Amino acid sequence: MPRSELLDLCKQAVSQGKSLGADLVEAFGQSVDSVSSTIEKHDMQISKSQQERAIGVRAFVGKRVGFASTNRVDRLDEACRDAVALAKISPEDPHNVLPDPSEVSPIADLYDPASADFTAAEAVQKATAILEETERTDGRVIVNDASFDVTIGNTAIANSLGLEAEQRGSLFLYWVFATARDGDRVSSFDFQFGATRQVDEIDVAKPVHRVCDNVLVSLEAEPGESFRGTVLLAPAAVADILVGALLFQLNARNALRGRTRWKDAIGESVAANSFSLVDDGRLAGGVATSAFDREGVPHQRLALIEEGRLASHIHNAYSAHGTGETNTGHAAGGAQSLPGIGPTNLAIAPGAQSSDALISEVDRGLIVQRYSGNVDPISGDFSGAVKAARLIEGGQLGRPVTGTLISGNVFDVLQRISGISKDRERIFGQTLPYVRLEDISVSA
Amino acid sequence: MLQLLESIAASSQTWIELRYHARRSKRLVVRNGLVEESSSAELTGVGVRAFVDGAFGFASTSDLTRDGIERAVDIAQSTAKASAAAKRKRIERLADADLARGTFPLETDDPLDAHSLEEKLALIQQLDAKVRESSPLIVSSEASYAEMVDEKVIVTSDGAAAVLHDAKPAVRVLAIAGRDGKQTRSLETLGITGGWSELLGAKSPDAMVENAVRHAVDQLDAAPATGGVFQVILDPELVGILAHEAIGHTVEADFVLGGAVTADKLNQRVASDLVTMCDFGGSVYGPNAVGLLPVDDEGVPNERTVIIEDGVLRAFLHNRETAAHYRVPPKGNARAYTYRDEPIIRMSNTYIEPGESTLEEMLAGIQDGYFLRGLGQSGQADSNAEFMFGVHEAWRVRDGKKAELVRGVTISGNAFDTLQSVDAVGDTFSWEYGAGFCGKGQPAKVDGGGPYVRCKLTVGGEQEGRDA
Numbered sequence: 001m002p003r004s005e006l007l008d009l010c011k012q013a014v015s016q017g018k019s020l021g022a023d024l025v026e027a028f029g030q031s032v033d034s035v036s037s038t039i040e041k042h043d044m045q046i047s048k049s050q051q052e053r054a055i056g057v058r059a060f061v062g063k064r065v066g067f068a069s070t071n072r073v074d075r076l077d078e079a080c081r082d083a084v085a086l087a088k089i090s091p092e093d094p095h096n097v098l099p100d101p102s103e104v105s106p107i108a109d110l111y112d113p114a115s116a117d118f119t120a121a122e123a124v125q126k127a128t129a130i131l132e133e134t135e136r137t138d139g140r141v142i143v144n145d146a147s148f149d150v151t152i153g154n155t156a157i158a159n160s161l162g163l164e165a166e167q168r169g170s171l172f173l174y175w176v177f178a179t180a181r182d183g184d185r186v187s188s189f190d191f192q193f194g195a196t197r198q199v200d201e202i203d204v205a206k207p208v209h210r211v212c213d214n215v216l217v218s219l220e221a222e223p224g225e226s227f228r229g230t231v232l233l234a235p236a237a238v239a240d241i242l243v244g245a246l247l248f249q250l251n252a253r254n255a256l257r258g259r260t261r262w263k264d265a266i267g268e269s270v271a272a273n274s275f276s277l278v279d280d281g282r283l284a285g286g287v288a289t290s291a292f293d294r295e296g297v298p299h300q301r302l303a304l305i306e307e308g309r310l311a312s313h314i315h316n317a318y319s320a321h322g323t324g325e326t327n328t329g330h331a332a333g334g335a336q337s338l339p340g341i342g343p344t345n346l347a348i349a350p351g352a353q354s355s356d357a358l359i360s361e362v363d364r365g366l367i368v369q370r371y372s373g374n375v376d377p378i379s380g381d382f383s384g385a386v387k388a389a390r391l392i393e394g395g396q397l398g399r400p401v402t403g404t405l406i407s408g409n410v411f412d413v414l415q416r417i418s419g420i421s422k423d424r425e426r427i428f429g430q431t432l433p434y435v436r437l438e439d440i441s442v443s444a
Numbered sequence: 445m446l447q448l449l450e451s452i453a454a455s456s457q458t459w460i461e462l463r464y465h466a467r468r469s470k471r472l473v474v475r476n477g478l479v480e481e482s483s484s485a486e487l488t489g490v491g492v493r494a495f496v497d498g499a500f501g502f503a504s505t506s507d508l509t510r511d512g513i514e515r516a517v518d519i520a521q522s523t524a525k526a527s528a529a530a531k532r533k534r535i536e537r538l539a540d541a542d543l544a545r546g547t548f549p550l551e552t553d554d555p556l557d558a559h560s561l562e563e564k565l566a567l568i569q570q571l572d573a574k575v576r577e578s579s580p581l582i583v584s585s586e587a588s589y590a591e592m593v594d595e596k597v598i599v600t601s602d603g604a605a606a607v608l609h610d611a612k613p614a615v616r617v618l619a620i621a622g623r624d625g626k627q628t629r630s631l632e633t634l635g636i637t638g639g640w641s642e643l644l645g646a647k648s649p650d651a652m653v654e655n656a657v658r659h660a661v662d663q664l665d666a667a668p669a670t671g672g673v674f675q676v677i678l679d680p681e682l683v684g685i686l687a688h689e690a691i692g693h694t695v696e697a698d699f700v701l702g703g704a705v706t707a708d709k710l711n712q713r714v715a716s717d718l719v720t721m722c723d724f725g726g727s728v729y730g731p732n733a734v735g736l737l738p739v740d741d742e743g744v745p746n747e748r749t750v751i752i753e754d755g756v757l758r759a760f761l762h763n764r765e766t767a768a769h770y771r772v773p774p775k776g777n778a779r780a781y782t783y784r785d786e787p788i789i790r791m792s793n794t795y796i797e798p799g800e801s802t803l804e805e806m807l808a809g810i811q812d813g814y815f816l817r818g819l820g821q822s823g824q825a826d827s828n829a830e831f832m833f834g835v836h837e838a839w840r841v842r843d844g845k846k847a848e849l850v851r852g853v854t855i856s857g858n859a860f861d862t863l864q865s866v867d868a869v870g871d872t873f874s875w876e877y878g879a880g881f882c883g884k885g886q887p888a889k890v891d892g893g894g895p896y897v898r899c900k901l902t903v904g905g906e907q908e909g910r911d912a
Contacts, residue, residue: 037527041701044531046500047523050784052489053506067483071506075486086482089562093478120501120523124530144702145885179703179828186705186828257475258584259620259627338481372824373854373904374834378620378627383854383904385824385832405671405832405856405904443671443904 006031007166009055009073010158016080017059018160022087024060024098025080026159028294029053030335035120036149037127042142044128047120056335059083063092069336095256099317099327101163104292107282111152114199115170118150126204130176133208138180140219141212144189145177148204155335157296165292172196174204180215187221188387188402190214190370195287195428214369214388217400224391224401224444230365230418231406231440232358232392235425235432240371241382243346243430245410246277248377250304250312251341252319259378261411265310271414274351277305279314281329281344288429294331294339302328316341347431351420355434358419360395366442367392368406375410383407404444413437445508446607449490449599452513456601458521459495459538462513463741464488464597465783472565473588474572481588482565489783492516496524498534502786539767539774543604544739550609552639556591559640564589568615571649575619578657581664583622590614592889596741604743612636612734612889613643614879617652621660628663628851630836632656635878635889636732646732659837666851669838674903675813676855677806677841677896681876682833684892685819687721688794688877690831690859692892693884695751695759696777696789697766705828705860709757715863717755718799724748725776725792733891734878735792739776742787746776751794752863763789781886788884796894799869806868806898808844814903815839815846816855818876825859832856832904854904862901870896 010027017025031053038045056069057079066086070079126148134143151173156166175193179186192207192214233241248254249270255263262270281299283289292298295317303311315323316331316339332342359367366389373384385405391398419436449462466488473481489506490513501524505516528534568587575585591613598606614635621628632652636643678686694704701707706714715721722728725737725746737746742764749759762770763778766789778787807815820834838853839846877892 035523040698042703043533044499044527046493046502046786047527048502048504048786049519049523050504051506052504052784065479065482067481068485069483070486072486072488072508079484079486082484086484086561089565090479090482119526121526121529124526128530142703144699181703186703188826188828188830261625261627336485336487338483372832374821374852376629376821378629381852383834383852385830385854385856385904402830403856403902405854405902407852407854407904 006053006154007156007158007164009076010156013055013057013076013080014158014160016077017057017084020080020084022059022061022084024160026058026098026157026295027055028335029055029156031154032151034149034151035118035123036147037120037123039127039131039143039146042131044124047124049120054335055079056337057083058338059087060096061087063094063096064088064090065096066090067338095318095322097317097321098159098161099295099297101161101296102298104165104296104298106167107289107291110167110169110197110289112170112198115150115152123148123150126174126202130174130204130208133205134176134178134212137209137212138216140180140182141178141215142181143176143178146175148174157292159296163296165296167291169290170197171287172199172202174207176207176211178211178215180219182219185219187215187219190388197285197287217388217390218402221400221402224404226443227364228439228441230362230436230438231442232362232365232367232434232436234367234369234434235427237368237371238432238435239427239430241375242410242435245375245377245380247343250314252313252315252323252325253341255313256319256322262310268310269308270310271305271308272417273308274420275305275308275414275417276349277346278303278349279343279346283345286345286429288344293329294333297327297329297331299329299344314341314343343429345429348420348433350422350424350433352422353419355421355423358421358434358436359392359397362392362395365392367397380410380412382410404442407441413440445597446599446605448510449597450605452510452517453599453601456517459601460517460520461493461600461742463491463780463783465491466595467782468593469591470561471590472568473586474568475586476584477572487782490516491780491783491786492520493786494520494524495538496521497528498536499524499528499531501527504784535765537768538764541744541764541774543600543602543743544606544745545604547607548609548738550611552611552642554639554641556593556611556613556640567649571617571653574653575617575657578653579621579661581621581623581661582619582657583627584620586618588616598739598741598743600743606739606743608739610637611639615643615649615652616879617656619656619660621664623664626664628660630656630659630663633879635734637734637736638732642732662849663851666849669850669853669903671904673900675810675898675900676903677815677898679817679896680874680893681818682816683796683894683897684794684877685823685833686859686862687796687894688791688882688890688892689823690825690829691721692723692791692794693825694829695761697760697762697770698789700760701766706757712757713755714757714860715752715755716866718866718869719752719755719863720750720797721752721795722748722750722797723761723791723794729873730875733793733875734889735891737776737792740778740787741780742778744774744776744778746792749775761789761791763787779888781888785886788886790884790888791882791890793875793891795892796869796897798871798873798895801868801870803870803896806870806896807841807846809868809898810841810844813841814853815841816853829859831859855901856904857901862899865900866897868898872896
């Protein structure tokens with residue numbers, strides 16, 4: 001649908017909410033036009049098309065808030081009524097505020113016009129390319145699931161303080177979920193994906209090659225060894241073990257709830273000096289890049305941890321009001337949910353050494369591609385199984401292992417980082433290096 | 445809507461399936477006395493699946509006019525043709541079934557709509573307050589309520605014409621305890637199919653508060669678990685998780701055809717002869733399991749599937765496509781989460797049948813092991829049936845008696861090896877898995893449960909313990 005029509009619907013909801021007795025109203029609209037093609041059981045499964053638009057209405061009655069969403073434009077009035085009625089039954093909360101409107105400057109290259117011409121037949125062709133590339137790489141690998149999706153999305157926001165903003169983006173997302181089978185041996189699952197906003201940057205071979213590497217390693221795996229020592233986390237394992245707990249601690253809403261140990265830790269050491277973390281909502285080519293957040297606040301580049309010291313939490317309007325800190329523009333979510341708090345494009349700063357050099361310094365250890373287990377973001381305790389893991393012996397990669405668990409505490413290990421690689425990988429919105437940890441419990 | 449969909453289906457030149465799905469959801473969240481969310485949502489539309497030249501295409505629309513739905517039919521048919529052009533092994537046919545016709549109401553005397561949002565909000569405000577009042581060590585509390593009320597009309601061009609009504613409410617209570625900079629959390633959940641009185645009758649909300657607070661506070665003093673291979677007792681929730689996550693997914697026929705470890709194990713022994721495991725969308729061992737499903741989204745009435753019978757693998761779970769491939773009747777395991785999703789193979793309520801042992805007898809047989817209750821914060825299982833689950837609450841068992849509480853327990857192993865090691869199955873049963881969702885590309889409401897089960901598996905804990 002035309003962008004202006006979506007913004008008009010938002011403006012209509014704002015005035016409707018006001019006329020129903022709300023003091024403040026925000027309406028967030030999304031429209032989606034997508035085509036996807038899916039591989040299952042190593043064959044073409046189905047192609048799909050979706051068109052939908054949805055509007056989410058947040059009504060404030062004094063400091064009371066209610067929220068309602070609908071995907072039926074003919075029932076927008078009812079959503080406005082629901083939002084106001086829900087606000088009226090909810091108790092007051094002094095931090096229920098809308099952000100002050102600010103100027104939103106558009107970001108180029110979020111939308112590739114070529115995406116509009118992408119047909120179901122082309123999506124089928126790309127999905128088939130995933131299958132064919134897998135077969136070329138190794139005949140033992142079976143594609144359980146894979147998909148190639150193209151989505152054109154419009155977002156628009158209006159509120160009763162005068163904010164109006166809109167943008168259009170395209171996203172090509174492709175992923176592959178595979179196992180390997182060799183006689184009676186069946187490997188673990190592995191999952192890899194790629195994402196880009198530009199047609200000419202689509203590269204389905206890259207996730208295919210990585211998934212093949214990982215499932216073939218796990219096919220050869222034998223039971224591991226128990227020891228306490230060095231574990232080198234590959235970027236996906238960094239995401240699995242460290243990033244979730246970091247984001248929980250950085251989320252100012254959690255701090256406001258009294259759930260985090262980093263509530264009053266701005267300026268304090270939370271990690272080794274070598275560790276720096278940044279979030280950049282305007283990153284060129286980032287899949288999480290957009291001009292404004294779920295509340296219409298402009299995105300920015302923000303240091304979160306600088307040389308091991310906590311530099312900033314991430315905020316939306318509620319948490320900024322509640323803590324008295326600055327709103328960082330991290331309201332997250334879509335039209336069918338209330339604004340939460342979330343990162344955009346998150347990056348751990350690169351180190352000086354290559355991942356190969358980090359391996360070469362380890363006398364005895366374990367390199368872990370993926371992790372499947374618990375991470376308690378409050379206590380920091382983690383314990384779980386490693387996937388596509390290999391022993392490191394005398395600075396060299398050793399045999400693949402299975403049935404191996406690692407455990408430790410995220411906040412302790414952050415202080416015991418002994419190396420960060422200069423090579424990094426983009427995992428959806430995150431740019432992550434290899435991270436070497438010391439004194440980790442490994443049990444087989 | 446039924447007449448409109450039947451008329452569109454009747455004029456289609458190819459096989460089509462039309463599914464009108466209207467969902468109204470409500471969600472209330474209270475944290476530390478503050479209302480974090482009071483929201484409602486409507487998600488309504490029609491999903492169309494077409495079967496052309498041996499392949500499927502799917503299109504969804506929220507335009508409910510005849511023109512809008514017919515346009516979606518055209519798109520579904522043309523995307524099916526595009527898929528067919530690339531399909532290597534075209535689907536020969538869909539399995540025949542005695543397709544459902546008629547109306548399938550929700551069985552409840554006390555529909556959710558008869559209770560105001562004020563009443564629902566008051567309940568969770570009380571639960572949230574009780575968590576904080578229960579112990580000075582509680583530093584944060586949360587209670588939430590969520591409901592999904594669905595109306596579906598399922599029509600296929602080969603004869604299904606079913607109208608279904610469904611409602612699934614859920615309550616969660618979270619307690620976080622803290623002392624000396626250390627924090628522990630405990631989440632208690634409840635989810636059912638049914639109305640308001642069935643929800644409150646399924647588990648006492650006050651007991652949920654007591655359990656959450658007790659567990660969060662006790663964890664503050666719990667010692668780390670010792671790792672190694674141990675004899676353990678799994679509670680009904682962990683048995684449900686094991687049945688669903690670790691075994692259930694490996695017998696979904698789409699995964700089987702994709703190379704799951706069960707592919708060539710039909711009619712072979714895969715578990716101890718004490719183990720019989722089933723999936724069933726009807727009422728068994730209790731009336732309100734969250735995966736209740738009279739008719740699936742292909743219009744096939746749900747029937748019980750005995751997956752493992754006395755330790756022998758007997759059946760996979762099917763949709764109409766895989767049932768035709770295996771030449772078995774489909775039993776109604778195809779489901780879509782919203783109108784935007786195409787039906788895929790899903791479990792409903794997955795469980796292990798109860799046996800004959802009492803819990804006391806099962807404990808008495810353990811010299812040195814663990815008693816394990818509930819799923820912790822995460823879990824994952826693989827197509828080779830390897831699993832790793834966090835455990836919510838764990839006690840050491842010594843000389844046949846429950847001993848100290850321990851923390852940070854994970855269990856892992858190969859689910860079939862674990863089931864082979866089962867040497868006692870309890871004589872009670874409960875459904876315990878109802879508040880969450882199963883993820884398989886799309887979410888689904890599923891349940892899992894069973895009796896207590898005694899088996900042997902790897903417990904993850906501190907390294908200084910004994911090793912396997």
